[in-house]
Amino acid sequence: MSRKLPLCEGETARTACARGLLRTGVEEKTGEVLPAAVLAERVGWAVDLVSGMAADLLGTHWNTTDVDVLASGEDAGGRRLPSNAWMALRRLGWTVGPGGGVRVNDRIVRMAQETAGRTLRSSKWRADLTAAVIATWPADPAKRTPQEWDAVREAAPGGRSLPSSVITSRTRQIAAFVNKHGRMPVDGFEVEAAPRAARMLPLSACDGQEATIERADDPGRALLRVQLPSRPDPRSYADWTWVACPIMLPPTIPASAVLHLPTLRLHQGKVRADLAYTHAVPKTRRSGHTVALGVDWGLNTLLSAEAARLHEDGTITAIGSAGRGLPPARPRDSSTVGNPVARHYVWYGIT
Numbered sequence: 001m002s003r004k005l006p007l008c009e010g011e012t013a014r015t016a017c018a019r020g021l022l023r024t025g026v027e028e029k030t031g032e033v034l035p036a037a038v039l040a041e042r043v044g045w046a047v048d049l050v051s052g053m054a055a056d057l058l059g060t061h062w063n064t065t066d067v068d069v070l071a072s073g074e075d076a077g078g079r080r081l082p083s084n085a086w087m088a089l090r091r092l093g094w095t096v097g098p099g100g101g102v103r104v105n106d107r108i109v110r111m112a113q114e115t116a117g118r119t120l121r122s123s124k125w126r127a128d129l130t131a132a133v134i135a136t137w138p139a140d141p142a143k144r145t146p147q148e149w150d151a152v153r154e155a156a157p158g159g160r161s162l163p164s165s166v167i168t169s170r171t172r173q174i175a176a177f178v179n180k181h182g183r184m185p186v187d188g189f190e191v192e193a194a195p196r197a198a199r200m201l202p203l204s205a206c207d208g209q210e211a212t213i214e215r216a217d218d219p220g221r222a223l224l225r226v227q228l229p230s231r232p233d234p235r236s237y238a239d240w241t242w243v244a245c246p247i248m249l250p251p252t253i254p255a256s257a258v259l260h261l262p263t264l265r266l267h268q269g270k271v272r273a274d275l276a277y278t279h280a281v282p283k284t285r286r287s288g289h290t291v292a293l294g295v296d297w298g299l300n301t302l303l304s305a306e307a308a309r310l311h312e313d314g315t316i317t318a319i320g321s322a323g324r325g326l327p328p329a330r331p332r333d334s335s336t337v338g339n340p341v342a343r344h345y346v347w348y349g350i351t
Contacts, residue, residue, distance in 0.1 A: 005258045011280045018250040020262065022224070022271040028242040036270065039245070042228040043264055043271050047199050049104055049229070053096045053112035054119075054197035061094060061120060062194035064127060064187045070117070071124040085117025086110045086205045102233050105240065107210030114205035115198055123188075125157060130188030132156035133170050137184065141175045203261035204276070211261050219255035222247045224262070224273070247273060254279045291319070 005013050022043075025034040034042070061067070070088060073081050081088040089095075096112055098104050132155035138148040152167055153159035159167075173192075177185050185191045203211045203226065211226040224245045231239050253259075257279035265272050295305045307319040 005278050005280060007280055010283055012283045013278050014281045015260075015276060015278045016252075018252050018275045018277070020247050020250065020273040020275045022245045022247065022264070022273055025243040025245040028225070028244055034243065039243070040266060040269055040271050042230070042243070043201070044266055045229045045232045046108070046201055047264075047266060048232065049098060049102065049108060050111045050115065050201060051197040051199050053098060053109065054115040055194075057089070057094060057096050057112065057116035058119060058194045058197060061116075062123075063189050066094075067120055067124055067127060067189075070120055084114070084205065085121065086113035089113045089117045100233065101235060103236050103239070104234065105210065105227070105237065107206040107227075110205040111202050112197075114202045115200065119195060119197070126192070127188040128157045129162075129166070129170055130174065130185075130191055132159065133167065133174060134184060134187070137174075138171075141171050199266065201264040203263060206261060213259050213261055215259065216246070220249050220251075222249055222259055226264075245271075247275070249275070253277050256280065 007013060022039060023036055025039045025042075026032070027034060061070075069092065070081070075081060075091050079091075081091055090113065094113070096109065096116075133152060136148065136152040136155050138144045138152075144152070149164075153162065156162060156167065174185060177191050209227075211224065213222055213224045215222050224247055225242055226245065227240045228243050229239055230241055234240055253275065254277075257277040260276040260278070262273040262275045265274070290310045291307065292310070293305060293307050295303065297303055308316050309319055310316055
């Protein structure tokens, strides 16, 4: 199946995500049908292996030096790091493997590196914010002066537009550390312990040697093939087998969309799949829209919105029912220009 989406003139590609469910699977080697409970168990074994290795990576590199290196986007030789987290970690030499004689293929390690790499990258902003609060620690943590607020906002990343509650909560966190240890923390990684690794299988980090997805003859169905362990502690590659899992695609996924490998998660004993797909949409235009979304701060509500259509004769009418906080939709025409409420509308073109 081609992963390149054909586009016509005036179209562009958009990637979205929908939720699916794996209800059953078939072990390709034996033809055995795996019920939902057995399939969830085998996916759970793979999740345990991936999350365990990801936790090891997080524990090893949960420090300012390593996170700064990863966030810098360059390796020791000055080369740009790949955008994929697992590839960036491998470029830096941050490897991991299972213990206890467990045997996994390289793609399982990739998913662990992808999970850990995403978490480490996302921690950079929190670490910088914590460092800014520590560097501008107020005389009274419970109440900053206006000058102290200016200082912390100047030091924090994007501090001028940052909600005060974010800075206040970080201040309380640091104050709790001080009360417990009797000293200021060195950095944010001393304040926060390494987070738990997400329990998921990001199959997007893999290739055809671990997982494939193809559409069936019915455009509303797809087939996901994935290698899963047949025991919780696989000792050899023979303990990994291919399992074919049919998926009912949600109606929000167009028949022409290109499917990408999903992320598998366990929830209440079921295997859920975050189905990423790319589909064609019209390019955004600056003008010429006939359908728009009108947004108004309203008289009795903080914010109101409704969709409207512009007709050839210049009149504007509401589409369907009104948005939350609006009275029932009624036709609007050019006379609304002088209306003290309608003049506050901001129109966002849709089509």
